[in-house]
Amino acid sequence: MGYFTPLAAIHGSYIVHTDLAIHADWIIPVEPTGILEQHSLAIEDGKIAAILPSVDARQQFEAREVVDLPGHVLIPGLINAHTHAAMTLFRGLADDLPLMSWLGEHIWPAEARWVHEEFVGDGSRLAVAEMLRGGTTCFNDMYFFPDVTGRVAAQAGIRAMVGLIVIDFPSTWAADADQYFAKAITTHDLFRNDPLVHTAFAPHAPYTVSEEPLRRIAKLANELDLPIHMHVHETQAEVREGVEKTGHRPIERLRRLDMVNPGLIAVHMTQLEADEIALFADSNAQIVHCPQSNLKLASGHCPVAQLLDADINVALGTDGAASNNDLDLFSEMQSAALLAKGVSGNACALPAEGALRMATLNGARALGIDHLTGSLAVGKAADLVAVDLAQPETQPVYNALSQLVYSAGREQVRHVWVDGHCLLSDRELTTLDLPPLLERAAAWRARVDDQPA
Amino acid sequence: MGYFTPLAAIHGSYIVHTDLAIHADWIIPVEPTGILEQHSLAIEDGKIAAILPSVDARQQFEAREVVDLPGHVLIPGLINAHTHAAMTLFRGLADDLPLMSWLGEHIWPAEARWVHEEFVGDGSRLAVAEMLRGGTTCFNDMYFFPDVTGRVAAQAGIRAMVGLIVIDFPSTWAADADQYFAKAITTHDLFRNDPLVHTAFAPHAPYTVSEEPLRRIAKLANELDLPIHMHVHETQAEVREGVEKTGHRPIERLRRLDMVNPGLIAVHMTQLEADEIALFADSNAQIVHCPQSNLKLASGHCPVAQLLDADINVALGTDGAASNNDLDLFSEMQSAALLAKGVSGNACALPAEGALRMATLNGARALGIDHLTGSLAVGKAADLVAVDLAQPETQPVYNALSQLVYSAGREQVRHVWVDGHCLLSDRELTTLDLPPLLERAAAWRARVDDQPA
Numbered sequence: 001m002g003y004f005t006p007l008a009a010i011h012g013s014y015i016v017h018t019d020l021a022i023h024a025d026w027i028i029p030v031e032p033t034g035i036l037e038q039h040s041l042a043i044e045d046g047k048i049a050a051i052l053p054s055v056d057a058r059q060q061f062e063a064r065e066v067v068d069l070p071g072h073v074l075i076p077g078l079i080n081a082h083t084h085a086a087m088t089l090f091r092g093l094a095d096d097l098p099l100m101s102w103l104g105e106h107i108w109p110a111e112a113r114w115v116h117e118e119f120v121g122d123g124s125r126l127a128v129a130e131m132l133r134g135g136t137t138c139f140n141d142m143y144f145f146p147d148v149t150g151r152v153a154a155q156a157g158i159r160a161m162v163g164l165i166v167i168d169f170p171s172t173w174a175a176d177a178d179q180y181f182a183k184a185i186t187t188h189d190l191f192r193n194d195p196l197v198h199t200a201f202a203p204h205a206p207y208t209v210s211e212e213p214l215r216r217i218a219k220l221a222n223e224l225d226l227p228i229h230m231h232v233h234e235t236q237a238e239v240r241e242g243v244e245k246t247g248h249r250p251i252e253r254l255r256r257l258d259m260v261n262p263g264l265i266a267v268h269m270t271q272l273e274a275d276e277i278a279l280f281a282d283s284n285a286q287i288v289h290c291p292q293s294n295l296k297l298a299s300g301h302c303p304v305a306q307l308l309d310a311d312i313n314v315a316l317g318t319d320g321a322a323s324n325n326d327l328d329l330f331s332e333m334q335s336a337a338l339l340a341k342g343v344s345g346n347a348c349a350l351p352a353e354g355a356l357r358m359a360t361l362n363g364a365r366a367l368g369i370d371h372l373t374g375s376l377a378v379g380k381a382a383d384l385v386a387v388d389l390a391q392p393e394t395q396p397v398y399n400a401l402s403q404l405v406y407s408a409g410r411e412q413v414r415h416v417w418v419d420g421h422c423l424l425s426d427r428e429l430t431t432l433d434l435p436p437l438l439e440r441a442a443a444w445r446a447r448v449d450d451q452p453a
Numbered sequence: 454m455g456y457f458t459p460l461a462a463i464h465g466s467y468i469v470h471t472d473l474a475i476h477a478d479w480i481i482p483v484e485p486t487g488i489l490e491q492h493s494l495a496i497e498d499g500k501i502a503a504i505l506p507s508v509d510a511r512q513q514f515e516a517r518e519v520v521d522l523p524g525h526v527l528i529p530g531l532i533n534a535h536t537h538a539a540m541t542l543f544r545g546l547a548d549d550l551p552l553m554s555w556l557g558e559h560i561w562p563a564e565a566r567w568v569h570e571e572f573v574g575d576g577s578r579l580a581v582a583e584m585l586r587g588g589t590t591c592f593n594d595m596y597f598f599p600d601v602t603g604r605v606a607a608q609a610g611i612r613a614m615v616g617l618i619v620i621d622f623p624s625t626w627a628a629d630a631d632q633y634f635a636k637a638i639t640t641h642d643l644f645r646n647d648p649l650v651h652t653a654f655a656p657h658a659p660y661t662v663s664e665e666p667l668r669r670i671a672k673l674a675n676e677l678d679l680p681i682h683m684h685v686h687e688t689q690a691e692v693r694e695g696v697e698k699t700g701h702r703p704i705e706r707l708r709r710l711d712m713v714n715p716g717l718i719a720v721h722m723t724q725l726e727a728d729e730i731a732l733f734a735d736s737n738a739q740i741v742h743c744p745q746s747n748l749k750l751a752s753g754h755c756p757v758a759q760l761l762d763a764d765i766n767v768a769l770g771t772d773g774a775a776s777n778n779d780l781d782l783f784s785e786m787q788s789a790a791l792l793a794k795g796v797s798g799n800a801c802a803l804p805a806e807g808a809l810r811m812a813t814l815n816g817a818r819a820l821g822i823d824h825l826t827g828s829l830a831v832g833k834a835a836d837l838v839a840v841d842l843a844q845p846e847t848q849p850v851y852n853a854l855s856q857l858v859y860s861a862g863r864e865q866v867r868h869v870w871v872d873g874h875c876l877l878s879d880r881e882l883t884t885l886d887l888p889p890l891l892e893r894a895a896a897w898r899a900r901v902d903d904q905p906a
Binding site: 088089091092093095096097098099102126129130133134292294295296297298301321324325326328331334335337338339341342344345346347348349351352390392393394395396397398399402403406407409410411434437438441442444445448449 | 541542544545546548549550551552555579582583586587745747748749750751754774777778779781784787788790791792794795797798799800801802804805843845846847848849850851852855856859860862863864887890891894895897898901902
């Protein structure tokens with residue numbers, strides 16, 4: 001119960017000074033499970049110093065800043081465990097198409113034509129604005145120019161893990177394998193001491209990265225202690241073609257390369273046989289579920305209920321805005337909870353509490369940063385989201401967890417803190433200026449529309 | 454092209470006076486298909502008088518009120534083709550449970566304990582507030598005390614079809630079949646001349662209404678020219694038990710009762726064989742798809758892509774807030790479009806345009822009121838929704854239809870008109886006072902929580 005009461009408070013008679021005190025109608029720490037009513041959170045030096053009943057907090061703490069949140073629920077910041085942030089600028093460019101023609105005929109040509117530093121900067125800033133407004137405090141990214149996305153995140157004050165991308169074909173970011181690796185190392189070095197920005201290797205997918213670079217990644221990731229973030233078994237066609245080309249299903253190929261371990265963040269995973277689920281369970285490898293993207297591209301269903309039953313850590317991602325078409329973890333939690341029931345035929349599968357856990361603590365575990373964030377516990381970073389439930393769409397409140405997952409919308413996020421810094425205050429972004437971002441987005445639309453790839 | 458230009462405007466040199474002119478960046482009439490850029494809508498006496506390019510509208514019309522909507526898309530009001538409005542007061546009361554235990558152990562006992570006039574009035578008002586804020590201008594309801602819900606709708610100025618409910622067991626609304634029918638007729642008479650509130654028979658489901666009342670409904674519906682709104686083939690268990698009890702699948706039982714005709718509004722329909730799809734196609738009967746409710750209760754999947762291919766009219770409903778848990782047709786359109794792809798394995802199934810059509814014109818057709826509403830056409834009622842796309846979540850705009858269905862949220866609804874009356878103005882409700890509604894909801898929560906059924 002150490003997360004409830006700091007020592008100083010137990011001794012009672014004197015007042016504890018702190019940076020920030022937040023009093024909320026409900027606090028959901030995620031771990032331990034359950035809902036705390038009329039509780040408060042004290043924050044000191046960007047970290048959670050105490051969680052305790054508001055009646056005690058008001059007596060024991062004197063905070064430099066006090067935030068009263070009647071009608072609000074306070075939750076850990078949401079973690080988007082798979083996205084391509086800069087692709088916000090391709091949002092809605094090509095819809096209602098299957099994965100391979102969407103990629104091959106639309107997205108890849110548009111990327112070859114348009115993706116460079118300026119594009120990635122503008123797209124990442126738009127994405128961070130959208131994510132913060134929707135209660136996301138950390139995102140796991142995979143895209144070209146990860147150095148640019150990382151700098152945008154650092155400037156905005158949001159937590160991020162940027163992917164050191166590797167792919168077999170040349171791009172505006174790198175011409176060949178050697179350049180991809182050189183830039184990966186440079187980018188890794190760039191953020192080595194950054195308190196908010198982490199790095200991971202990001203080989204795009206088994207079907208787009210060949211044997212030699214994969215071997216190199218496995219070795220380097222091990223040496224540098226970096227996770228490996230990768231699309232895996234996204235579609236049936238990918239698995240079939242993998243077998244035709246290599247004689248093995250892609251997961252078996254990764255296993256032979258010694259890549260199926262706790263550092264593997266395998267995204268999508270819609271095609272899974274029993275032995276593959278057992279392998280992930282035994283290896284403590286990570287899975288990221290992207291329900292809306294999988295539906296939209298008709299990629300198949302990730303068997304989430306089965307994976308959770310096997311004690312595999314499953315996190316939640318939106319994928320890029322070009323295949324979702326938003327970066328909204330509220331609607332993604334709802335989709336995950338609903339789809340798990342529909343796919344398993346069991347209305348008890350993935351209850352609200354499980355969906356919130358996927359979008360918070362499981363995300364932090366997948367990224368290997370659950371010592372820092374992912375739940376509300378004393379000593380963890382104050383990565384927090386206050387959600388206003390006093391709206392007609394979420395009234396009445398029998399159960400704050402149900403309202404949060406099944407009824408609340410991104411627009412009900414009222415305040416967001418990362419590391420104790422308020423990045424969204426009463427729905428206003430404090431570190432990003434919205435009007436120029438929207439102007440830049442409109443300018444990109446005009447350019448892309450004028451000169452299609 | 455009659456919907457584009459009124460005669461007076463063609464003759465050019467003189468100015469046409471009108472009540473209201475709305476100038477929008479995009480107008481999506483739904484029928485004909487497509488997106489009109491920089492167009493305007495002129496409204497006179499609550500009806501659409503003209504749709505024409507803004508450059509012409511600004512010259513030809515002099516309106517008593519002018520609404521400029523840069524960055525907005527104007528669409529027909531959304532039609533929620535199946536809901537139980539008053540159940541907003543049970544929102545989140547019991548989640549993560551299968552249909553029959555959810556109904557039998559939680560909802561039906563709570564209804565027996567709590568549902569009376571005051572509850573239905575408060576719940577319906579909360580529902581109407583939520584629906585208007587989310588761009589819904591018409592709803593098809595099925596619940597006890599339909600007279601109360603109808604009066605709430607009339608007072609708020611929203612269009613509604615209230616269901617004259619019939620069910621085999623006694624309720625707080627009626628003690629037996631005779632009383633259900635007597636109250637049905639009284640309620641029908643109450644709204645006979647109402648410009649906004651229509652009525653339909655609403656036998657709850659084949660498994661809860663026996664032969665004799667169904668026969669009586671079929672006869673009366675025919676005489677009074679009323680639709681029949683009914684849950685049909687919601688789950689596999691319902692169909693199996695129907696066969697065990699009657700020797701026939703429920704749809705065959707309805708066919709033998711002569712109820713499968715254009716007046717039948719069959720809701721859910723997750724269990725369908727080829728001959729049943731053919732029967733609905735041949736009979737021009739109506740189907741309402743409730744994707745989120747079907748997922749949440751693990752009821753099965755309605756084969757929407759197949760039904761649309763068979764030229765069956767398929768509308769969209771949220772179901773009640775206790776099984777969804779909101780009345781949000783934006784997220785329902787997105788779910789319908791995504792799920793149709795996932796279930797059919799075809800990423801081209803139910804494109805954005807089809808999802809919007811289901812939530813507008815198909816809804817009006819299902820209710821038999823497509824001569825009044827459901828699309829933007831000269832002569833139809835000005836049931837309109839202005840959606841603000843100039844937000845980070847929906848930028849940039851390559852395709853307003855994609856943004857509307859795949860990215861926009863209910864919170865981006867800025868203005869709503871029904872019959873030319875503005876019911877939501879810059880997100881403020883004009884006919885409902887929100888604070889007392891929220892207080893009433895909180896008071897109901899306290900009562901229901903204190904004395905569970």
